[in-house]
Amino acid sequence: MKTWIRRFVNGRISRREFVERAATGSLGLAATMSVLGASAQAEQMERQKQRGKAQTRHHDPNQTNVNPYEEWLKSENLPVYRDYGISDARTIEVKPWKRLGAQGAYVDLVGGEGVNDAYVCEIASGLSTRPQRYLFEEIICFLSGAGESLIWNPGGPKQSVKWQAGSILAPPLNAWRQHINRGAGPARFVSVTNAPVVIDLFHSTDFVFNNDSVFRDRYDGEPGYFGADKDKLHHKETTLETSEIVRGVDTWDSGFVPDARRLGLFEVKERGVGNTRIELQLSDNTMQAHISEFAVGTYKKAHRHGPGSHVVMLNGRGYTLLWKGGIKYSEAQTQVRLDWAEGSLFVPPDGWFHQHFNAGGGPARYLAATWGGDGKWFMRALGGGGRTHRLGKTSIRKGGNLIEYEDEDPVIREIFSAELKKAGVKLRMPWAGGSEK
């Protein structure tokens, strides 16, 4: 055998060098293809051998209640934030992240309850993350900086998506993704994922992170997949059986939202005075998302649902009350108040009532990434996320999970009025009789 053929088979010269030598040398096409085929097969066998090694694990009959996600978090070696919320994802401490070749932190909040989580990633100017793919979904919200993400299926074209602070991107399930910071300063994003439930189910990080499955039914490199043309917006007809919004659901159906702060919203009276909203169906994900905004001097109705609804504040200033117990906030066994502004992130715990208040001088808008909503897919499990979300727009008087203004604890309005007074903002809520004061 010629020396350079042996060197290629032994992995000492590249595939490209081998092909070049074969083309200029005496090796015929059939022989070249045969050597290349044998080499590819050997590489595959080596990969399988390495995977086998990685998966080899001694069975321990005394093992009890090991949580795969927690174990994986430890191996990522990053700070983990675990409260009810974080005040500003743009400024929390991040540390070097080997897997991504960037800086990062995990956010495993109380209300995530093991059904989903978030992570924060910061990329230095001019650098990029290492390409990643995995079997969990994610919804990325860019917080600062500007850049580009490359997304591709194996063998497919690399699609480029340009982003800035306020953009939302959902790389499709298990597609390759790489984020590049094209700006002068650091770029940071927060991503909500369903990694906890996926990692807990399989307890095999090799399966989750090195899986060759390509979900072409979700994404097949179609041009315009991450587009923002008008055809991404559509009005979906719904019924009482499929949604609480009988008049239909306005949906943005794309892998990308260029600017979540400027996306047009639609009035949804069921959720409160001055409340506007749009449903996001991102990259055919099972996880749902929506953007919601409430006007100056107003607050939304209290409601409750299953775990894992991550609320990312896009602008505005205000607070959210969360309580465990009955309708009356003042009598609840546990009360939590979270003050928020742009960059805040929080998750209402499973079945807790919660209520959002705009206490600032401008509109307040958030992105919510959740299991429920009016998207294409409906989850029966995960703490009743889907079912209870559906009833989050129905009054408790009708068996739902929403407290109408006239049923709420009077202390709610007292607190809000005092907050507005401090901020010098006029109250714009209807009183019990329905008139505005």
Ligand SMILES: [Fe+2]
């Ligand atoms: Fe909620």
